[in-house]
Amino acid sequence: xxxxxxxxxxxxxxxxxxxxxxxxxxxxxxxxxxxxxxxxxxxxxxxxxxxxxxxxxxxxxxxxxxxxxxxxxxxxxxxxxxxxxxxxxxxxxxxxxxxxxxxxxxxxxxxxxxxxxxxxxxxxxxxxxxxxxxxxxxxxxxxxxxxxxxxxxxxxxxxxxxxxxxxxxxxxxxxxxxxxxxxxxxxxxxxxxxxxxxxxxxxxxxxxxxxxxxxxxxxxxxxxxxxxxxxxxxxxxxxxxxxxxxxxxxxxxxxxxxxxxxxxxxxxxxxxxxxxxxxxxxxxxxxxxxxx
Amino acid sequence: xxxxxxxxxxxxxxxxxxxxxxxxxxxxxxxxxxxxxxxxxxxxxxxxxxxxxxxxxxxxxxxxxxxxxxxxxxxxxxxxxxxxxxxxxxxxxxxxxxxxxxxxxxxxxxxxxxxxxxxxxxxxxxxxxxxxxxxxxxxxxxxxxxxxxxxxxxxxxxxxxxxxxxxxxxxxxxxxxxxxxxxxxxxxxxxxxxxxxxxxxxxxxxxxxxxxxxxxxxxxxxxxxxxxxxxxxxxxxxxxxxxxxxxxxxxxxxxxxxxxxxxxxxxxxxxxxxxxxxxxxxxxxxxxxxxxxxxxxxxxxxxxxxxxxxxxxxxxxxxxxxxxxxxxx
Numbered sequence: 001x002x003x004x005x006x007x008x009x010x011x012x013x014x015x016x017x018x019x020x021x022x023x024x025x026x027x028x029x030x031x032x033x034x035x036x037x038x039x040x041x042x043x044x045x046x047x048x049x050x051x052x053x054x055x056x057x058x059x060x061x062x063x064x065x066x067x068x069x070x071x072x073x074x075x076x077x078x079x080x081x082x083x084x085x086x087x088x089x090x091x092x093x094x095x096x097x098x099x100x101x102x103x104x105x106x107x108x109x110x111x112x113x114x115x116x117x118x119x120x121x122x123x124x125x126x127x128x129x130x131x132x133x134x135x136x137x138x139x140x141x142x143x144x145x146x147x148x149x150x151x152x153x154x155x156x157x158x159x160x161x162x163x164x165x166x167x168x169x170x171x172x173x174x175x176x177x178x179x180x181x182x183x184x185x186x187x188x189x190x191x192x193x194x195x196x197x198x199x200x201x202x203x204x205x206x207x208x209x210x211x212x213x214x215x216x217x218x219x220x221x222x223x224x225x226x227x228x229x230x231x232x233x234x235x236x237x238x239x240x241x242x243x244x245x246x247x248x249x250x251x252x253x254x255x256x257x258x259x260x261x262x263x264x265x266x267x268x269x270x271x272x273x274x275x276x277x278x279x280x281x282x283x284x285x286x287x288x289x290x291x292x
Numbered sequence: 293x294x295x296x297x298x299x300x301x302x303x304x305x306x307x308x309x310x311x312x313x314x315x316x317x318x319x320x321x322x323x324x325x326x327x328x329x330x331x332x333x334x335x336x337x338x339x340x341x342x343x344x345x346x347x348x349x350x351x352x353x354x355x356x357x358x359x360x361x362x363x364x365x366x367x368x369x370x371x372x373x374x375x376x377x378x379x380x381x382x383x384x385x386x387x388x389x390x391x392x393x394x395x396x397x398x399x400x401x402x403x404x405x406x407x408x409x410x411x412x413x414x415x416x417x418x419x420x421x422x423x424x425x426x427x428x429x430x431x432x433x434x435x436x437x438x439x440x441x442x443x444x445x446x447x448x449x450x451x452x453x454x455x456x457x458x459x460x461x462x463x464x465x466x467x468x469x470x471x472x473x474x475x476x477x478x479x480x481x482x483x484x485x486x487x488x489x490x491x492x493x494x495x496x497x498x499x500x501x502x503x504x505x506x507x508x509x510x511x512x513x514x515x516x517x518x519x520x521x522x523x524x525x526x527x528x529x530x531x532x533x534x535x536x537x538x539x540x541x542x543x544x545x546x547x548x549x550x551x552x553x554x555x556x557x558x559x560x561x562x563x564x565x566x567x568x569x570x571x572x573x574x575x576x577x578x579x580x581x582x583x584x585x586x587x588x589x590x591x592x593x594x595x596x597x598x599x600x601x602x603x604x605x606x607x608x609x610x611x612x613x614x615x616x617x618x619x620x621x
Contacts, residue, residue, distance in 0.1 A: 025325050032336050034324070038317055041340075045313060046304050053311040054366070058348045061341035068337065110300045 037064075047116045048105045056105070063098055095128045096142065100149055108189040118182050121146075137175035144169040147188050154192025160281055164191055167290045180291065191284060198225075198280035202273050205256075212270035219271075220259040222279050224252050229283055312364045316347055319360065350374070358404045365509070368441045372547040374401060376433060376554075378567055383429030384555050390424060394432055400571055412446075413439045416536055419529045430554050438511075438536040441545050445502070445510045446532065452498045453528045456490040489527035496520040511541045 029035060041060055050056035099121035106113035125138040125146065147169065151161035168184045170176050176184075205221055206213035228246035231239040245251070299307055308314050320343045324331050331339040346352040350370035353361050361371045379397055382389065389397075395410040416435040417427050439446065496517060503510045510516075519534045520526060535541060539550055548554065 028325065028328060029321070032332065034321065034336060037337065037340070038321070042308075042313070042317070046307065049299050049307060051299065052348075053308075053313040054316065054344055054348050057313070057316070058341065058344035061337055061344055064337045065335070065341050106300075113300065 044120075047113065048102070049110070049113050050105050059101065066094065092128050092142065095124050096146060096149070099124045099146060100153065103150065103185060103189075104153070108186060108193075114186075114189075115182070118185050119178070121185070122178055122181050137177050138181055139172070140170035140174035140176055141172040143176045143181060143184065144172075147184055150185065150188040151192060154189065154195075156192055156195060160195060160277065161188075161191075163281070163285050164188070164288060167285060167288045170291060184291075187288060191281075194284050195277060195281060198277060199273070201225075201280075202276045205276075206273075212272045213276070215269040215271045216259045217256055218276050218279075220255045221252065222276070222283070224255045225280065226283050229287060312366070315364060316344070320344070354401060356402065358402055358406065361402055361405075362440070362443070365441070369545055369547040371402070372433075372437050372440060372545070375436070376548055377563070378571060379429065380555060381568065383433075386428075388426035388428055389432070390426055394427070394436075409440060409443070410436075416529060416532045419533065430551060433548065433554070434542060434551070435533070435536040437542065437545060437548060438532065441547075442509070442511060445506055448502055448506075449499060449531075450528060452502065453490060453495070453531075456495060456498065489525045489530070492520040492523055492526045495526060495531075511535055511538070512544055515540045 041057060044060060045053055045056055048056065102117045102121045102124070103114075105117050108114045122138060125142050126136070128139075128142065144165070147165055148161070151165065152158070164187070168187055170180075201221060202213060202218070203209065205217050224247060228243045231242045231246075233239075299310070302310065320340060323343070324336070324339060343352070347366075350366075350373055353367050353371045354374055361367050375398065378401065382397075391410055391414045392407075394413075395405070395407045398405040398410060411423070413432065413436045414423055414427065416439060417431045418425050499516055499520075500513060503513050503516075515538050516535070519531065519538065523530075537551075542548055542550070
């Protein structure tokens with residue numbers, strides 16, 4: 001490090017030969033492909049709009065290094081044997097975590113950035129199996145594993161995520177095309193958000209954290225939620241508006257007030273958080289198409 | 293860099309400017325060119341990976357030039373943190389140092405670190421009085437943090453303060469009617485004779501206006517408000533002292549722990565031993581841990597005495613001479 005400083009001072013002093021030096025600087029950079037390397041990094045950074053650009057660049061260049069290192073070893077899939085297999089599975093895990101890292105960079109509501117990141121993740125995972133299967137797309141096994149990781153990263157418990165994963169997972173031998181891959185990722189991300197919101201909803205209905213919520217109130221809320229999700233067919237934007245009108249605070253309050261009037265003051269049966277979450281999850285999952 | 297989702301609405305140029313990404317990229321290239329032989333052999337991609345990892349971890353500012361160290365908020369915070377990491381031991385030993393000695397310490401980490409910055413820091417600690425006094429590390433470091441991290445902001449605050457002392461309010465437009473202007477200024481100067489400082493509420497109003505212009509390169513407005521509302525009148529240095537001591541401001545910068553934890557960190561002791569050993573052997577030697585730990589005992593016994601030696605060594609030679617003599621006492 002101190003070496004840097006000293007020659008830095010030296011460079012400033014040796015200003016006279018600057019013209020000649022600048023030329024060789026450019027040559028050097030071009031020769032080493034620095035321009036291309038940096039342009040690629042900047043493009044990726046701008047696409048992802050990472051919240052922590054320095055961390056992003058560090059990760060990006062480190063990924064490149066490990067790719068270059070694992071490249072020759074992992075690519076030669078001709079010789080087999082237990083060691084080869086072990087290596088490729090380690091490589092697979094690495095690609096998987098890299099793909100997950102890309103997916104975590106932007107929230108799915110930032111749709112264009114999120115889509116870009118899905119594409120990057122997809123390409124990473126496609127590369128991973130290509131030496132063996134040779135077919136286009138991500139291996140079904142990897143795809144399913146990735147969705148599982150996404151769900152647990154999103155804070156979902158195994159039991160909550162399982163019914164959703166049963167619908168959108170693929171068979172191990174299948175090759176997953178990009179569009180399906182994107183849908184799967186998006187569904188998991190939206191589902192994780194949805195569950196978080198429904199937990200907030202339960203907390204609001206329960207009003208006191210130590211006591212479970214009234215069953216009748218929960219039913220009313222879930223009923224309103226179901227109604228909102230059940231929109232008529234039409235253009236997407238119209239359906240969004242319709243749904244948000246149906247789940248508006250006023251609407252929700254009215255539904256809850258109605259139940260409250262009828263059940264007046266009596267201590268009715270209650271519903272715990274788990275049951276509420278499951279019921280809300282079921283509403284969501286019923287609307288997810290089964291993949292295979 | 294607290295941007296949340298706002299970053300998606302910025303233009304590409306604004307996003308890159310806001311995050312200083314281009315600054316670091318261009319510095320990385322400059323460094324690469326200056327040490328081409330070394331790094332090309334090392335591998336260019338790996339070089340960039342290492343560069344950005346060290347920026348991320350905050351140890352990229354070690355031994356770099358002052359202009360680099362102060363170039364971004366992240367660099368400033370990193371430097372404050374490194375200073376603390378390296379010289380915490382002094383606080384632990386309870387040594388008190390002078391302005392010049394702190395200046396020497398800083399120059400061990402950044403060779404062209406200006407003495408002026410250290411003097412400004414001492415003005416905060418000593419309330420602009422008795423400048424040759426000794427200071428404890430804890431007093432010094434929080435004031436240093438404020439001075440170094442918010443340098444430009446403090447300069448502007450001083451201008452406002454002096455304007456207010458002279459009786460003109462920088463934020464209000466002065467109506468040039470001689471009859472009203474004159475008695476006003478005379479009353480103000482009378483007041484300053486008897487009372488020190490300026491009216492806190494007026495000062496606060498002016499600083500609020502300043503903060504708007506500084507975007508987010510200022511201490512949080514709520515902390516400033518809290519400080520200024522606790523007193524009717526305030527002087528420049530008592531205001532700065534309060535800022536330096538405010539834990540919320542320090543937490544926002546994120547470079548130093550709370551004052552009570554400043555000297556407690558057993559985990560870091562080991563690393564500190566290693567770092568200080570490197571620095572003490574030769575401030576210009578390569579930072580790799582090759583020679584670490586060889587010359588520990590004399591320095592450890594009294595870091596303050598060896599400080600003068602180090603300083604002398606630095607001035608006399610290029611630092612290759614190891615300090616061998618600790619029998620000064």
